[in-house]
Amino acid sequence: MKTIIIFAGAASIYGLADIKAASKNSDFALQFVETPEMAKYISSDDLKEVSVKNDIKDEDSIVVPLNEYWVTWCKKNVKRCRISTKAFKASRSKKYLADCMMQHGLPSNRYEITSNVKKIVSDKQKVYIIKPDNQYSGHGVKIISALNYHNIDKYLIDASIVDEKVKKVLDITASPSICFEFIDGVEYSADVFFFQGKISVVRVCKKYRTIIDNAPCVLAYVLEEPTELIRRYLELWCNALFDYDNISFGQFDFISPTSVSNVLVPIDFSCRVGGGISELLRYHGGNLYRDSLEVLFGEKCIANKGNFQNVFQLNFIPNTMGTLINDNFLINDLQAIKLKKLGDRIDRLDPSANNRLAICLGDNFSEAYYKKIKDRLLIGSQYIKHDEV
Ligand SMILES: Nc1ncnc2c1ncn2[C@@H]1O[C@H](COP(=O)(O)OP(=O)(O)O)[C@@H](O)[C@H]1O
Ligand SMILES: [Mg+2]
Known part of the structure; x- marks a missing residue:
C-alpha cells in the first residue's frame, strides 16, 4: 500500500x-x-x-x-x-523567523521595537522597513528613513489593519507591526521541497525592484540556476525550520546584502509554494514542480526543458491612481498577458500581484536590456486618468 x-x-x-x-x-x-x-x-x-x-x-x-x-x-x-511547529510559526511571524535563524547561528534580519525606531531613524540615518508581522503579499510594507519618518505612526497603523478576508484565510484577529532593518542588496525568492531530510530546489528567481510610494515593488523576475551559495543557504534554513521526517514545500524571500559577500539573509518564509510567478513558470515550458519531486522520489531527474536560465517576467505596475484609459504600454516582441481591462479602477498603489496591470514574458534577459526598458514598466497618468474632484 x-x-x-x-x-x-x-x-x-x-x-x-x-x-x-x-x-x-x-x-x-x-x-x-x-x-x-x-x-x-x-x-x-x-x-x-x-x-x-x-x-x-x-x-x-x-x-x-x-x-x-x-x-x-x-x-x-x-x-x-508532517510540518514542524517551527516551520508553521515562521510562516506566520517574520519576527519568529528572524529569532529562529539567530538561534541557529545563521544571518538574520534584525528588528527593533517600534517605540525606538523613530529616534534611531532620525538620529543615525538608519533605514527600516515596517511590516505586519503575520501577513503576506506586500500588505502594509513601507520603508521608513530620515526623509519620511514623520509618516511612521500612520505606517504602523496601516500595517496593523487586517482585511476581513485575510483574517479568515490566516485565522488571525490582529496584526502587530514590526520594524526590520532595511538591507541594501539583491533580492531573490525561491521554492524548495523538503522531503524526509532531503531538499530539492524547485526554482530560484532574482527580483528587480523599485520603490513606489515608499513600498518595494517587483518589476521583474528572472529564473536563475541556483548558485552553490544559494543551495547551501536554502539547506541551512530548511534544516533550521523543518524536522527530519517533514514533508513540505518552503518559500523563501532572501537578500544578498551589498555590504558583505557570501552571506544571504532570509526575510520571509512560508511552508507552501510561492505565488505571483505562475505565468513565468508556465512560459519556461517544463514543469519545475515535477522535476523537483522526481529528484526526491528517486526517479531520474529530467533536465529542465526549455530555456531555464534568463527566462523573465516583467510586471507593469501603476504609479498613479484613477481609471485605466489606455493599455498601449506593452513591449512588442514579448508574450503579453493583460490583467486589467480598460475602464478598470486603480485605487491602491500597493506592491501585491493583484495590482499588476499586465505582464510580459521573454527569454535572454540581460541587465542592459532591463536598464533600457525598466521605466516603461511604471504606468502613470498617460494611461491612468485621475478622478475629477
Ligand atoms: N529587511 C528588508 N530589507 C530590504 N527589503 C525588504 C526587507 N524586508 C522586506 N523587504 C522588501 O519588502 C518585500 C515584502 O516583504 P516580505 O517580508 O517578503 O513580506 P510579504 O509577506 O508581504 O511578502 C520583500 O519582497 C522585499 O522586497
Ligand atoms: Mg514576501
Missing part, C-alpha cells in the same frame, strides 16, 4: 498529471485537493486530477499545503501533516 500525499491548494501549481507521475515508482502516491472558490482557476485538464472540497477527511493521508488557506487548515489539523 502506498502512502497518500495530498497536495492541498492545487490552483497554485499546474501540470498535475505530470507531477503525479513523478512519484509512480516510489512508496508514495500524490493526490490533489482544492477549495470550490479556487478550483475556478484550474484548467479543465488539471481539474480532472482534483478533488474539490474545503476539508480533507481521509485520515491516512499526509497533507501538504500549497497556499495560505491550506497552511491554516494544516495548523489546525497538525497531526494530518
